[in-house]
Each structure stands twice: as C-alpha cells, then as structure tokens.
Amino acid sequence: MSEVQFLNVHKDFSGVEVLKGINFTVQAGQVACLIGPSGSGKSTLLRCVNHLETTSSGTILVGGRMIGYEVHGDRLIEAHQKDINKRRSRIGMVFQSFNLFGHMTALENVMMGPVKLLKVPKAQAEAEAKELLAKVGLAERTGHYPAQLSGGQQQRVAIARALSMKPDLMLFDEPTSALDPELVGEVLDVMKALARDGMTMIVVTHEMGFAREVADVVAFMDGGVIVEAGDPREVISNPQHERTKAFLSKVL
Amino acid sequence: MTVTERTAVAESRPDFAELASRPVLKRKRPGQLIAMVVVGLFALMGAYILVTNPGFGWPTVAKYLFDVRILNGLLTTIELTVIAMILGFVIGLVVAVMRMSENGLLRGVAGAYIWFFRGTPLLVQMLFWGFAAVLFPTIGIGIPGGPMLVEWNTNDVLPLFVAGILGLGLNEGAYMAEIVRAGLMGVPAGQSEASHAMGFSRMETLRYVVIPQAMKIILPPVGNETISMLKTTSLVIVIGVGDLLYNTQQIYARNLQQIPLLIVASLWYILLTTLLSMVQSRIEKRYSRGNVLQVRKA
Ligand SMILES: Nc1ncnc2c1ncn2[C@@H]1O[C@H](COP(=O)(O)OP(=O)(O)OP(=O)(O)O)[C@@H](O)[C@H]1O
Numbered sequence A: 001m002s003e004v005q006f007l008n009v010h011k012d013f014s015g016v017e018v019l020k021g022i023n024f025t026v027q028a029g030q031v032a033c034l035i036g037p038s039g040s041g042k043s044t045l046l047r048c049v050n051h052l053e054t055t056s057s058g059t060i061l062v063g064g065r066m067i068g069y070e071v072h073g074d075r076l077i078e079a080h081q082k083d084i085n086k087r088r089s090r091i092g093m094v095f096q097s098f099n100l101f102g103h104m105t106a107l108e109n110v111m112m113g114p115v116k117l118l119k120v121p122k123a124q125a126e127a128e129a130k131e132l133l134a135k136v137g138l139a140e141r142t143g144h145y146p147a148q149l150s151g152g153q154q155q156r157v158a159i160a161r162a163l164s165m166k167p168d169l170m171l172f173d174e175p176t177s178a179l180d181p182e183l184v185g186e187v188l189d190v191m192k193a194l195a196r197d198g199m200t201m202i203v204v205t206h207e208m209g210f211a212r213e214v215a216d217v218v219a220f221m222d223g224g225v226i227v228e229a230g231d232p233r234e235v236i237s238n239p240q241h242e243r244t245k246a247f248l249s250k251v252l
Numbered sequence B: 001m002t003v004t005e006r007t008a009v010a011e012s013r014p015d016f017a018e019l020a021s022r023p024v025l026k027r028k029r030p031g032q033l034i035a036m037v038v039v040g041l042f043a044l045m046g047a048y049i050l051v052t053n054p055g056f057g058w059p060t061v062a063k064y065l066f067d068v069r070i071l072n073g074l075l076t077t078i079e080l081t082v083i084a085m086i087l088g089f090v091i092g093l094v095v096a097v098m099r100m101s102e103n104g105l106l107r108g109v110a111g112a113y114i115w116f117f118r119g120t121p122l123l124v125q126m127l128f129w130g131f132a133a134v135l136f137p138t139i140g141i142g143i144p145g146g147p148m149l150v151e152w153n154t155n156d157v158l159p160l161f162v163a164g165i166l167g168l169g170l171n172e173g174a175y176m177a178e179i180v181r182a183g184l185m186g187v188p189a190g191q192s193e194a195s196h197a198m199g200f201s202r203m204e205t206l207r208y209v210v211i212p213q214a215m216k217i218i219l220p221p222v223g224n225e226t227i228s229m230l231k232t233t234s235l236v237i238v239i240g241v242g243d244l245l246y247n248t249q250q251i252y253a254r255n256l257q258q259i260p261l262l263i264v265a266s267l268w269y270i271l272l273t274t275l276l277s278m279v280q281s282r283i284e285k286r287y288s289r290g291n292v293l294q295v296r297k298a
C-alpha cells in the first residue's frame, strides 16, 4: 500500500487557480475522504494524483515517489508517458459515471487490464476476474454488458476492474452520486470491505455517514484549499471553521 | 352555453351503446385513388414506350448482358470499389487520428489533406493520376538533390488500374476521415479517461476502447459511401481503365448501339447497388438490435 503526500500543490486552468497550495498526507492503509462544495477543486486534486491533470507547481508523492514528473537539474519536468502509464496502472480510479467499456461484458471489462497490460494469460485472468466479480457480489452477472446492469452493479464492476490491476491506491470520485438512493448502499458496502482489507483510499464523497464510519481522515476543501482536515468525528461533528460549519449544515 | 342549448346537445347525442355493437367503417380516401390512377397511367405509358420504341433494342440488351467484355468490366468495377474503399478507410482512420492528435503539425497535415482532396473535383484528381506518369517519368528512392539509389519507370509501376485506385481511394480517404472523426468523437470522453487511468497509452486506448465503439457510428455512413463508390468508379473511364462503363463504351463505339448497351451497364450497376443496400440494411438492423441492448433492463 502506498502513502500519498501532497506538497504545496497548485493548479490553474488557463490562469484561474483552482488548487492553491494543497498540503496533505494520506498514510498507507488509510481512507481519506475529501468533502466540500461544488467547484472547490476536489475532483481536480484527485485527478492530479494519477496525472489525469497536470499540476502547475508542487509535488505529489505516491509511495514516496513523484508522480507525473521527474527532477531535471533544479526543476521538475513532465515524466515519460510510459512511466506515467506504468504508475497509473497501480492506481485504481472509480468515476462518478462508472465509465465501463460499453462494448465489453462485465467479465471482459475486468479481464482487460491484466490481459493487455500485465500480460496475464487469458485463462488465469478470467479466473481472477470471476473471483473479483464474485467479491463485489456480481458472480451471476459476468456475461452482462454495462447497458444491461443497474447503476449500482455497473459501479461495482468498475471497482472490480480497478482492483484487477492490483492497485496500491484507489481513487474514488463521487462513486455514488449518480446512483438511485436505494443502490448507494451496495456500492458503499464494497468500499467498506475494501477499507477493512487495508486498501489506501482517497474518496471524494457527499456521503457523510460513510465518511464518519470509514474514513481515517476527512479533509474539507473550499476555494482550492483544504480548510480543515483531521479525524472525521472532529471535522464532521465539531468543525472549527465557519466555512466548514456552513457547508455541513447544508449537507447533513 | 345556456340551459336550452345544453339540452339540445344532449338530445343530439347518438346512442353509443347501439353503435358499439356495429363494426367500424373505413373512411374513403379519394386522394389515394386519384394518385393510383395517375401513377398507373404514367407506368403504362412508360411500359408502352419501353416495349414499342425499337431504340431501346431489347434484343441487343439481352445479347450483351452476359457478354464476356461486360462481365470483365463488371469484375474490374467490383475490384475498384473494394480496393478503393479499403484504401479510403485506412487513410480515413489515419487522417482522423492525426486530426485529433495533440501534435499541431500532424493536425495541420491532416487538415491540409482533407482540404485538398475535398476541395478539388474527383474528375480532376483522376485525370491527374492518369497523367502522373508524365509528371514524374520515374520514381525512385534516393538522396534529395543527390543520386538515385533505385529507380522505376512510372509507367511500369503505375498501371492505369493503380492510378484509378489512387484517384478513388485518396479522395475517399478525405471523406472517410470526417466520418471516422465523427465516430471517434461520438465515444464519450469518460471511456478514454477510464482507459488512461488504467495505464493504457493513447494508441492502446484508441485500439481497444475507442475504435471498437466508434464502429457503430461509422458503419452506416460507410455503407452509403460504398454504394456511392460503386457508381463513382465509372469515372475511371477518363483515364482508360477497363471497368464496366469503359467496356460498354468500347462495344457501342463499334456497333453504335449506345442506348441498349447503356441499359446493360445500368442493369448491372443497379443490381449491385441493390445488393449492397440489402447488405447495409442487414448490418444496420444488427446494430439497432445492439441498441436495444442499450435500453436498461431493470
Ligand atoms: N478542464 C477544466 N477546464 C477549466 N476549468 C476547469 C476544468 N476542470 C475543472 N475546472 C474548474 O476548476 C474548479 C474546480 O473543479 P472540480 O471539478 O475540481 O470541483 P469539484 O470540487 O470536484 O466540484 P464538484 O463537487 O461539482 O464535482 C471549478 O471551478 C471548475 O470550473
């Protein structure tokens, strides 16, 4: 499992600064929940971790190694695409909109990474994929296409797909926000089991119950900065900052 | 409404219970009948002319329909269609991917390709390839400005058939590029993003994720392009490739039976386009069945 360190991370989109110096550490094996109002930069921060977004300055270390960049003299320079891809393959990402590959069955979605990237023999990859799908409660749905699955089932396949690459770190960007309320629980249950297994997780979420129950640390973001971070019982139940109080009074 | 008016309405109310027991009549549509008569008359006139005007030369049509020169030309037409479409598709794919590249130079080259080949008439391009042998009497591999290492005579390596394929295929590539591009852009961005997040490169993402899904969008217009290409191949007559129309011309140039021979060619063209349309609607039906799949089963 990998520790994640954000060191003074800045990010701007054509001059508009959306991350304004993020300093934050997620210990290996911990679950960190990012909460905060829309537009506060949660997704952007998460996407910087696997370099889906570039940073303008600052560094992110995953497992103590910089990601997306390498040192060049006294400056940082973007790393080789090959190296970035290699690092990404060990970081699972789960999206709000599932993003399962529409032309592949659940099983094929979960097999694809190991077969094409890790060169795992097909039979072995299939056995492992079936095991993963069983783990997320979808042993009966391996032959279904994404369009034939409910949102909750799709998201669980997406989690299995991410796990198929045996990641050291899992990133979740509002994994339950696109789900009907009665389907949220089944996805959160899978995530809880993952947390119990000791997976390092960074979860952007609006599910305060989940944050309170599962997170080791909660960070409240607003306007591109982390306003406060710490023990979930502290941050959610007893926030110190006005902005946190205002936000929580709206979502709780 | 006043009270008296209301009673009047009530009184004029038909007996629905009684009516319900009787079958419903179909309303007569005189317009349909008139249309039938008019169309029928024209069809009759057409048929009468076709049969009685000796200029159509039906016996001649029958005589040449399976003439070996016609069949050879037909084969050439089919070959031109298939090869030009394959060439066009490959070029279209490459140009479309270049057009969406992060590299500005590649984007520019792709844009220029489409700009040129869509901006000039195909007939001109065809003539150009026919005369290319004049423009470059020899082609070879060598050092620019220096000596040639290998050299060929253009007339040997660029037979007219190849010139025809180039004319049709390069032009088709420009149109195909736009079709492919629309298909690639039709695949939601989240698909590529998920693939990149897993560690797939841009090329792997295109190959495994984007192109297979873009095919659904690309295939129907490719069907139209193929049908259109079958007819467009006839332009090769300007450079003397022996396709269906060229061989037809050769025959009527000697026996002067222009109309019957053009009918022969038309019959073959229409047979092939009809067959292609049938194949196309099969394929489209298969894909619309795929779309029923997209409807979420709860
Ligand atoms: N690709 C982009 N180009 C320009 N601006 C962007 C881009 N992506 C995000 N932004 C801007 O950056 C800011 C932070 O966006 P981000 O998506 O990180 O917010 P968020 O906290 O995830 O919000 P939400 O809860 O709505 O998902 C927003 O103001 C957004 O408009």
Ligand SMILES: [Mg+2]
Pocket (backbone or CB within 6 Å): A042, A043, A044, A173
């Ligand atoms: Mg977001």
